[in-house]
Each structure stands twice: as structure tokens, then as C-alpha cells.
Amino acid sequence: xxxxxxxxxxxxxxxxxxxxxASIGMALRARGWHVTGRDRDPERAAQALALGALDQVGTDAxxxxxxxxxxxxxxxxxxxxxxxxxxxxxxxxxxxxxxxxSVDHPRFVGGHPxxxxxxxxxxxxxxxxxxxxxxxxxxxxxxxxxxxxxxxxVVTSLGAEVVELAPDHHDRLVAMVSHVxxxxxxxxxxxxxxxxxxxxxxxxxxxxxxxxxxxxxxxxPGIWPDICAENAPAIVELLGSLEQALAEVRALVAAGDRAGxxxxxxQARAARMNLPARVAEPGRMAELRVPVPDRLGVLAEITTLAxxxxxxxxxxxxxxxxxxxxxxxILLVDAGVVERLAVALGARGYHPSRRLV
Amino acid sequence: xxxxxxxxxxxxxxxxxxxxxASIGMALRARGWHVTGRDRDPERAAQALALGALDQVGTDAxxxxxxxxxxxxxxxxxxxxxxxxxxxxxxxxxxxxxxxxSVDHPRFVGGHPxxxxxxxxxxxxxxxxxxxxxxxxxxxxxxxxxxxxxxxxVVTSLGAEVVELAPDHHDRLVAMVSHVxxxxxxxxxxxxxxxxxxxxxxxxxxxxxxxxxxxxxxxxPGIWPDICAENAPAIVELLGSLEQALAEVRALVAAGDRAGxxxxxxQARAARMNLPARVAEPGRMAELRVPVPDRLGVLAEITTLAxxxxxxxxxxxxxxxxxxxxxxxILLVDAGVVERLAVALGARGYHPSRRLV
Numbered sequence: 001x002x003x004x005x006x007x008x009x010x011x012x013x014x015x016x017x018x019x020x021x022a023s024i025g026m027a028l029r030a031r032g033w034h035v036t037g038r039d040r041d042p043e044r045a046a047q048a049l050a051l052g053a054l055d056q057v058g059t060d061a062x063x064x065x066x067x068x069x070x071x072x073x074x075x076x077x078x079x080x081x082x083x084x085x086x087x088x089x090x091x092x093x094x095x096x097x098x099x100x101x102s103v104d105h106p107r108f109v110g111g112h113p114x115x116x117x118x119x120x121x122x123x124x125x126x127x128x129x130x131x132x133x134x135x136x137x138x139x140x141x142x143x144x145x146x147x148x149x150x151x152x153x154v155v156t157s158l159g160a161e162v163v164e165l166a167p168d169h170h171d172r173l174v175a176m177v178s179h180v181x182x183x184x185x186x187x188x189x190x191x192x193x194x195x196x197x198x199x200x201x202x203x204x205x206x207x208x209x210x211x212x213x214x215x216x217x218x219x220x221p222g223i224w225p226d227i228c229a230e231n232a233p234a235i236v237e238l239l240g241s242l243e244q245a246l247a248e249v250r251a252l253v254a255a256g257d258r259a260g261x262x263x264x265x266x267q268a269r270a271a272r273m274n275l276p277a278r279v280a281e282p283g284r285m286a287e288l289r290v291p292v293p294d295r296l297g298v299l300a301e302i303t304t305l306a307x308x309x310x311x312x313x314x315x316x317x318x319x320x321x322x323x324x325x326x327x328x329x330i331l332l333v334d335a336g337v338v339e340r341l342a343v344a345l346g347a348r349g350y351h352p353s354r355r356l357v
Numbered sequence: 358x359x360x361x362x363x364x365x366x367x368x369x370x371x372x373x374x375x376x377x378x379a380s381i382g383m384a385l386r387a388r389g390w391h392v393t394g395r396d397r398d399p400e401r402a403a404q405a406l407a408l409g410a411l412d413q414v415g416t417d418a419x420x421x422x423x424x425x426x427x428x429x430x431x432x433x434x435x436x437x438x439x440x441x442x443x444x445x446x447x448x449x450x451x452x453x454x455x456x457x458x459s460v461d462h463p464r465f466v467g468g469h470p471x472x473x474x475x476x477x478x479x480x481x482x483x484x485x486x487x488x489x490x491x492x493x494x495x496x497x498x499x500x501x502x503x504x505x506x507x508x509x510x511v512v513t514s515l516g517a518e519v520v521e522l523a524p525d526h527h528d529r530l531v532a533m534v535s536h537v538x539x540x541x542x543x544x545x546x547x548x549x550x551x552x553x554x555x556x557x558x559x560x561x562x563x564x565x566x567x568x569x570x571x572x573x574x575x576x577x578p579g580i581w582p583d584i585c586a587e588n589a590p591a592i593v594e595l596l597g598s599l600e601q602a603l604a605e606v607r608a609l610v611a612a613g614d615r616a617g618x619x620x621x622x623x624q625a626r627a628a629r630m631n632l633p634a635r636v637a638e639p640g641r642m643a644e645l646r647v648p649v650p651d652r653l654g655v656l657a658e659i660t661t662l663a664x665x666x667x668x669x670x671x672x673x674x675x676x677x678x679x680x681x682x683x684x685x686x687i688l689l690v691d692a693g694v695v696e697r698l699a700v701a702l703g704a705r706g707y708h709p710s711r712r713l714v
Contacts, residue, residue, distance in 0.1 A: 114562060134561060134562055136562065161561075163558065163561055163562065165558065173558065173559050173562050174562065176548070176549050176552065176559060177549065177559060177562050177563045177566075177567040178566060178567065180545075181545060181566055181567050181570045181571075182566060183603070183606050183610075184541065184545065184570070184603065185566075185570060185625070186606070186621065186622050186625035186626075187599060187602040187603050187606055187625070188537075188538060188541065188599065189625040189628045189629050190602060190621065190624055190625045190628065191533070191595070191598055191599055191602050192533050192534065192628065193624070193625075193627075193628030193631070195533065201520065201522065201530065201664050201665065201667065202530050202533060202534060203631065203632055204491060204518075204520055204667075204669075205471060205491055205493065205520065205530050205531065205534050206534045206632055209534075209535060209538055209539060209542075209572075209573040210534040210535065210538050211632065212569040212570065212572055212573065213538045213541070213542060213569065213570050213573070214538075214625075214629050214632075215566075215569055215629070216566040216569065216570070217622075217625040217626060217628075217629045218626055218629040218630055219626070220626070221619055221622030221623050221625075221626055222619075224618060224619070224622055225615035225616075225618050225619050228609075228610045228615075228618055229613055229615065232610050232611065232613065235607075235610050236607055236610055236611045238548070239603050239604075239606060239607040239610070240607060241548055242544060242545065242548055242603060243600045243603050243604055243607070245544040245547060245548050246540070246541065246544050246596050246599060246600050246603075247596075247600055249540050249543070249544055249596060250592075250593055250596040250597060250600070252585075253540075253585045253589050253592050253593055253596070254589060254593045256586055256589065258582035258585075258586065261581060261582050261585055262578055262579075262581070262582050264543065264547065265543050265574075265578030265581055266578050267547055267550070268542070268543035268544070268546040268547045268550075268571075268574040268578075269543075269574060269575055269576070269577070269578055270550075271546045271547065271549065271550035271574075272546050272571050272572070272574045272575040273575055274550075274560065275560055275563055275568065275571075307558050308558065310558065310561075312561075
């Protein structure tokens with residue numbers, strides 16, 4: 001094994017050194033990277049430097065990867081600036097479709113680490129923030145596979161579990177698991193606080209369940225107007241569906257329909273029990289080798305297909321043949337699901353081979 | 358101090374030996390009580406005995422207090438049976454107005470410990486379940502003060518913080534902090550699981566906020582048809598208000614009203630930050646001595662008034678004078694709020710005196 005001193009440090013850039021950006025900087029530096037950072041607010045960049053999230057403030061003409069970690073509304077513009085420089089560019093915005101559409105560059109891969117949204121500011125930065133967290137990537141057919149797999153491997157090295165999704169699919173899903181729950185928590189909290197005459201005693205009665213349900217409403221609201229603006233169609237549709245679902249429950253209660261109510265709650269319980277724990281299942285792994293043409297979109301197609309099938313890709317590597325255009329995508333997946341993925345790939349014209357490892 | 362062996366053990370009865378009933382039994386026995394218990398299901402009573410929640414299964418002709426810890430729908434009937442025997446009777450039902458109305462007995466005090474709703478069964482019983490929990494009591498004007506203060510002191514001795522409320526006020530409040538949040542969590546969870554095509558990946562994306570918000574939906578649904586039946590009016594009204602609140606948020610998102618959205622979220626955040634921690638504030642205490650006529654309803658009036666004023670009563674004692682009908686209610690409250698309570702009592706014709714302790 002080569003000693004670290006013999007290898008030049010890999011170089012990354014972070015644009016926007018708030019909670020997420022500074023945490024990425026810290027996590028990369030802990031893994032030996034050289035990290036350059038900048039922020040619209042020079043004081044915040046200086047603070048990130050002082051906290052050890054950066055090696056230097058400024059720009060880096062040799063950067064291998066740039067993480068744009070600004071608020072959602074500023075991502076597209078900052079990504080365009082970063083793409084004037086070298087390397088692959090990714091972002092951490094909570095919405096993806098409009099960002100990916102407006103950046104539209106083969107060296108850009110949309111990203112969204114699902115961690116840390118309840119805090120803010122460089123002071124809360126934590127190098128282990130992404131350990132075990134889901135990190136969505138949204139490659140599209142025009143995304144360069146090498147850039148995609150580089151971002152994937154860097155993000156995975158930070159301890160995150162990568163999930164590849166089409167950008168608009170990502171946005172519908174986060175509306176469901178994040179945006180609408182957040183707005184609902186806020187609505188519940190406002191409803192409770194609006195009963196002003198009962199406020200004091202109500203707050204004393206508020207036990208665990210209510211506290212759990214409204215906790216996210218304590219988060220800083222500053223990021224939400226941007227998120228709601230970017231993801232308005234999905235949020236509006238889902239809020240409407242939730243209102244409808246609540247109206248149905250209300251009708252069951254009003255009608256004294258015990259059986260209907262029980263059935264609805266049993267269904268919710270079964271779904272909740274089904275939420276997987278964040279712990280990876282230990283078990284035998286399988287390697288799937290997929291010969292692929294060296295064209296844009298192949299890697300995005302394979303990884304988003306895996307996501308749709310519920311197959312987690314633990315490792316991904318592209319092996320290029322020494323001759324010609326072809327290569328092999330090597331995927332490491334759980335042995336229990338390799339068959340499912342192989343069949344689906346076969347149906348799309350790929351010829352994967354598999355072996356247990 | 359008298360040695361414990363010189364004093365007969367105080368005697369309590371628990372009817373219904375599920376999670377709450379068995380926890381009460383364990384907590385009382387840990388404090389030296391003799392506890393008799395019974396359950397509709399003899400096997401469950403035997404299990405409670407085996408787990409150390411009871412001294413004996415059956416009835417106790419000398420019981421000082423009976424806790425009816427059956428499902429809500431069975432409380433009124435079991436309380437009536439218990440009231441054929443001696444002592445004061447209280448219950449642990451999640452709704453109070455209809456129970457208090459149908460039991461209607463001076464030796465009955467409605468109660469509701471706000472703890473443990475997410476588990477069930479005697480196997481989950483825990484003698485420290487009530488430590489730091491809020492335990493609502495709903496005395497009414499016909500409740501005998503001695504019975505009320507006995508239940509209050511026993512419940513306080515288990516580590517609970519007592520909050521006195523009128524029964525229908527209690528029901529409106531728990532609809533807000535418990536029933537409607539629970540139904541909302543279930544609706545969110547069903548909505549998520551209803552998107553079947555996206556289910557697998559959606560569940561993988563579900564991060565902390567969504568997990569927190571839907572956690573209560575994993576609870577056993579068996580108790581909810583009863584609760585919804587007993588508290589239908591308050592639940593129906595609040596669900597309607599929540600639907601309205603969500604429709605307002607939806608309109609803000611659809612209109613791209615960033616300022617309106619930010620204001621709504623700021624308001625929710627301020628309210629959530631305002632939720633008091635469950636830790637009692639250390640500080641100087643004050644004793645309030647309130648001469649009271651020995652008539653029904655006096656204690657209920659004073660304690661529910663304190664609740665409405667947001668004044669926590671840390672200790673309460675009734676000192677009867679040796680002559681005549683009058684007595685003195687002695688309340689221990691925080692020094693910072695004693696003035697507020699004294700003034701309100703004065704406005705209702707009482708003549709309280711106060712001193713710091």
C-alpha cells in the first residue's frame with residue numbers, strides 16, 4: 001500500500017459554508033482531502049476555516065469536485081460559475097427538477113443529502129452528519145457517467161447511502177417524506193397555539209406524541225419559501241390529498257364508523273411498521289457485471305432502475321475495456337435482490353452476469 | 358418517625374391489568390402499598406401477579422382507592438361496580454366528559470395519566486411510567502374534596518404532575534395534543550403508503566422528520582375507536598380546522614406567497630419553541646392558605662382555576678378546623694405565580710393568605 005505522503009491530496013471545493021457545506025468540508029478533510037471553500041458571506045467562510053472545515057478560502061483551479069451548498073434558490077447560478085472551472089459539480093439542494101433543468105451540463109450531478117435540515121449555520125457543522133444518511137443523486141441521460149460515479153464514490157466515502165432517482169421523481173418523493181410533513185407540523189402547531197385561551201395548559205399537556213409530531217416546526221423557516229417555490233406542484237397536490245385523507249377520517253369519526261376507523265389505523269400501522277430501520281442488513285453480497293456501451297445515460301439508467309426496484313447499490317465501479325468503446329459496470333448488491341435487478345436489466349437489453357462474493 | 362412495620366400497608370385496587378393498570382400496581386407496591394387487581398381476562402391478571410404488579414388477584418373489601426384502568430368504553434360500568442365497594446374511585450381513560458357524566462358519584466374522580474399510549478399489555482408495565490408525566494384529574498362540583506385530594510396525593514406520590522381540568526375542557530385539549538395528531542400521523546402514513554409504485558424508495562428516503570411525525574401511527578389501533586367515539590365532537594371540529602389550516606398553506610404555496618409562508622412558519626416555530634420542557638423549574642416556593650367552606654366543589658374550583666391560570670400546584674392539603682364546617686386549603690406553588698393565583702381567588706370571594714417557604 002502506498003503511504004499517504006506519496007500521494008497528492010485529492011482536491012474539493014465547497015460553495016456555501018453553512019451547516020451542510022461545512023460538514024462536507026470537515027468530512028472530506030477527515031478523509032485526507034484538500035478543501036477550498038467560499039461563501040457569499042466572507043465572515044461565514046472565515047468561520048468555516050477557523051472550525052477546520054476548510055484548508056483555504058477562495059477558489060481552486062485544480063479542484064476535482066465542487067459541492068454547491070447554497071440555499072436552493074442560488075444553486076443554479078453558483079453551479080454555472082463552478083462549471084466554468086474544472087471537475088465535476090454537484091449540489092445539496094432539497095429540490096432537484098428545476099435545478100437540474102436549468103444547470104443542464106454533463107459535468108453536473110444533482111444531489112440531496114437527507115440530513116441536518118433542523119439545524120443551520122456553520123457552528124452546527126459535523127463531519128459525521130452523513131454517516132448512515134440517505135444521499136439522493138439525480139443523474140440524467142446527459143450526465144457524464146464518470147462524473148456521476150465520481151460523485152457517487154465520494155458521497156459513499158462520507159458514509160452516506162446513495163439512492164439514484166430521476167429529478168422529478170425525487171421532488172415528488174421529498175414532498176411526501178419531508179415538505180408536506182413539515183408544513184403539516186407547522187399547521188398543527190399553529191392550530192394549537194391559535195387556541196389562545198387554552199394555550200398554557202395545552203402546552204403542559206403536550207406529551208411525547210405531540211412533541212414528536214411538531215419537532216420539525218422548530219426548525220428555521222428561512223429555507224422553506226425557496227423549497228416551496230421550487231417544488232410547488234408536488235406540494236400543492238399532496239397537501240390536497242392530505243386534506244382529503246383527513247376529511248375521510250373526520251367522516252368516519254363523525255359517523256361513529258368504528259370498523260372503518262380501525263381498518264384505516266391498522267393500514268397506517270402496518271405501513272409504519274414497514275419503515276425500514278436505517279441499519280444495513282448484514283448478509284451475503286453479489287456482484288453484477290453489466291457490459292455497457294460508453295454512452296451518456298447508461299449509468300443513470302442502471303442506477304435509477306435499481307432504485308425503482310428497491311435494490312440498494314453498495315458499490316459501483318465502471319471498468320473500461322482497453323479496446324473500443326465498451327465498458328463494464330460492476331455493481332455490488334445484496335445477494336437476495338441480485339436476481340431481480342439482473343432480470344430487469346435483461347428486459348432492457350443488457351446482458352448482466354452475476355456471482356456471489 | 359414510625360417504622361413501616363408499625364403501620365398497616367395502605368390498600369389499593371387496580372381494575373384492568375394492562376400496561377397502565379399494571380404500571381400503577383408496580384408503582385404503588387414500590388411505595389409500600391398492598392395492591393389487589395382483577396381483569397376481565399384472568400390470564401392477564403395472573404400475569405400481572407407474576408410480574409409483581411399485584412399482591413393478590415380479586416377484590417379488596419378494605420381498599421382505600423380503586424384505579425379503573427380498562428379501555429375507555431368499559432370505564433363507566435367498572436367504576437359503578439367499584440363504587441359499590443369502599444374508598445375513592447378514579448380511572449385512567451383518555452376521554453373524560455362522558456365518563457364523568459355517566460358515573461356521576463361524589464367518590465369518583467376522573468383521571469388521565471398522559472403516558473404510555475404507544476405500548477400495550479402487561480409485559481410493557483413499568484413502575485416509573487408516571488415519573489414526570491402529566492396526570493390530568495377532572496373533579497367536578499359534586500366530587501367529594503377528600504376523595505379528590507386523596508387521588509391527587511397518591512398520583513403525585515407516583516411522580517406525576519397533576520393538572521386539574523373540567524372534563525369537557527380536558528377532552529378538547531387532548532383532542533388537540535393527542536387525538537388529532539394521532540389521526541394526522543395515520544393519514545400521512547397512509548398517504549405515503551398509498552403511493553404504491555413509489556413505496557419502496559419512498560420508505561428509504563423517509564428521514565428523521567417523517568419518522569418522528571408518523572411514529573405514533575405504529576401504536577396499537579385497538580384503543581382508538583373507543584376514544585374517537587367518546588370524543589367525536591372535539592375531534593371532528595379540530596380535524597376540520599386542520600383541513601382548513603392546510604388549505605391555507607396550500608394556497609400560499611400555490612400563489613408563491615413567500616412572505617405569507619414565512620410568516621406562518623415563523624409563527625409555528627415560535628409556538629414550538631415555547632413548548633415547556635418537562636423539567637420542573639427549581640425556585641422558591643410559596644404557600645397559599647385559602648379558608649374554604651366545607652362544601653362540595655370548592656377544591657375543584659380552586660384547582661381548575663389554578664390550571665386555567667397556568668399555575669402548577671406542587672402540593673395540596675386540606676386542613677379542617679376542629680370546630681365548625683370550615684377548613685383551609687393549603688397550596689404549595691411557585692413563588693413567581695402565587696400573586697396571580699391569590700388575586701384570582703380574591704376575585705371569586707376567597708380570602709387567601711400567602712407566605713414564602
